[in-house]
Amino acid sequence: MKTQDQCPQCSRINEVLSRVGDRWSVLIVISLARYGTLRFNELKRNLGISQRMLSRTLRELERDGLVNRTYHPTIPPKVEYNLTPMGESFRQPVEILGQWALDNITNIDAAREKFEANHADA
Incomplete structure (x- = not known):
């Protein structure tokens, strides 16, 4: 059985997650959600x-419909960004992911140290 048969929408999910799941996209959405x-x-x-x-x-x-770009023709030009309604709907999952990262950074650091100590000879 092909992977596509097991998960016919996986390629679409992958397409979306590759866009919204990268670190800078997540941090931009968190910043716009907060400020x-x-x-x-x-x-x-x-x-x-x-x-x-x-x-x-x-x-x-912006292309994916998560962020609005507003250009103000002033001198100097001013460009502002904010979340679209779809971007706002992405706010909660992103904030949860960000909070999870903050809550677990100490554990992740400890796991990395342990891993490095166990694999130092390899």
Whole structure:
């Protein structure tokens, strides 16, 4: 039996998760959920992300309908981002994932140390 027969929607699920499950997308959604509308440079500064990576990730999130981009033709130009209704619906699962990461970082660090100690000779 082919994998596709076992999970006919797995390729679609994979497609969505590869977009919304990457670290920068998750952190951008968390930031916009917490602070509302943010300018490009505010996101860049808050996340410590490169300009190129932020531009790319925001463009993909906008393409997928999770983020709104609003351009204000001022001098200098101002670009703001906020969550769409679909982005808002993604807020709770992302916040839960983020909180899980914070709650378990100490355990993950300990597991990594143990793993490294056990595999130092390998």
